[in-house]
Amino acid sequence: MSDIIKKPEPGRVARAWDSDISYSFRKSPLAIVAAGVSLLIILAAIFAPWIAPHDPFNPATLNLMDGFTPPMEPNQFTGNTYWLGTDNQGRDVFSTILYGARISLFVGFMAVAFAMVLGITLGLIAGYRGGWVDSLLMRVADVQLTFPSILLALLIFGVARGFIPPAYREAMAIWVLIVAIGLSEWVQYARVVRGATMVEKSKEYVQAARVIGAHPAKILIRHILPNVMGPVLVIATIGLALAIIAEATLSFLGVGVPSTQPSLGTLIRIGQGFLFSGEWWILLFPSLTLLALALSVNLLGDWLRDALNPRLR
């Protein structure tokens, strides 16, 4: 009997399409534009080696005669035309932006991943265990929150750089940067996860899991973690924008990524040097890319926060 009434089970895609989140996304033009711009830049960065007209960091593909070509105009010596012009060494600005965004996004994503893993782990433990572990962690978090995260990242980066032997400083710079930005932002995750864990742990499904003798680690990862991920996702999205800006700021200050791997921040620093001689395009296009990236990821985070918050519906 029952198989006559039973409708075919909707597939994963169909269920995702029908979900509240998907509906609210389709109804928000701002979210669609923001997601489109972010996705476009991320894809362009991933496929940079295939999209870029040439590899700007391979000296074999550079022609010094191409230097300072304005955008969309043929070079006076070689006759080559570049969409966004070239810099002093004849590097195509469009290519340097693609490769720069690659490094900015790599540092951004890795820093967020690092902060997320650290913050979630400590937050779960603090919320589940309570007691002195909890008060110690939250004390540390309170103290850390009083410092602006960019200052903290800068200080951690400076200190860590001091501890690394000079021979490895350049090679390790990107990883030190990732750890520094990650360490400056873990607190947000830890606080939110701790709060959510304290709510979840008194619920019946957790008690049931405890009664059947599940290991605390299993309870935390299999049962509690999936239920606290919503707010974490919001923080991670906004955190990505923050991490990208932090990376760009440090690189702009000349203490971030090494000059052999220029990120968007490094490109802006280089471009600033040519402002007074009139080569505005070397500065403008990397700045616009950074702005578009940070703004669209930020807007996406804002939308996600509203969409996941049932009180606002």
Added chain:
Amino acid sequence: MAAFILRRLAQSVIVMLTVALVAFALFRFVGDPIASMVGQETTLAERAELRTALGLDEPFLVQFGNFVARAVTGDFGISYRLQQPVMELIMSRLPATLELAMVSGILAFAFGVGFGVYTALRRGGWASSTIMTVSLIGVSLPTFLIGVLLIWVFAVELQWLPSFGRGDTVYIGDWWRTGLLTESGRASLILPAITLGLYQMTLIMRLVRAEMLEVLRTDYIKFARARGLSNRAVNFGHALKNTLVPVITITGLQLGSIIAFSIITETVFQWPGVGALFINSVRFVDVPVMAAYLMLIALVFVVINLIVDLLYYAVDPRLRVDRANARH
């Protein structure tokens, strides 16, 4: 009350000691201090002698104690790069940073409150929506990009204002060099002060606007209007006055951020302040300067937070009740 202050003080001391430990570890483990002080010809025996004379062979805790004792008196040794006492370097650059921070703080507060009140009172007007939109862009632009764009527009294209440095400075007293008394000094201050203050301004503006909208809905405002008070008296005497408590708190806490972001602004505008000194010390791994700056910044933040916490405690009686309940 005494117990709360004591606990809060103890917490501040622990924070400072932790930062001091990091700073000390920098000194102790980054390179060999002896190697950075002596020349090529110094013999091993002389090096060992110097090591004993400087107390570098003593136990870690004794050395750390000595470090803290010296740091309290402001002695952080000599900069590796500039070969000058670190405290002297910092003191000679502090006026530049403080002047910049002060002017941008005042700008941020004045314009923040002004725009906040305006946008709250004229909700939906075209000027208000323009201000709100611009403020949204101001929040999402990274500080350094604001600085670079301002230089582009006002220094390169329009050539109205200088793009770097402090201009002419004059001495007030023995060591305070000020740029506020000369025309070129004031002109040089404008762009950096806007760059540094813009973010704080938008923050204060949004806060004032939100608080004003909240307060304007309350009964005592309606009653004030019913009494026939002028708009001016209602808006400024009653409404604005009651929004200012949280605004002043937030502004106080933002002082720390202004100092943090002054590192960025000073680098963009080549402003000869403490922040630029720190960035260069990070670049060249100049440990004494880094350690001193670390301690200085930590001290500023700890003091600001201590003051704000104590003020809260004095102003808000609920905190006292909570503490009392928690203890029993």
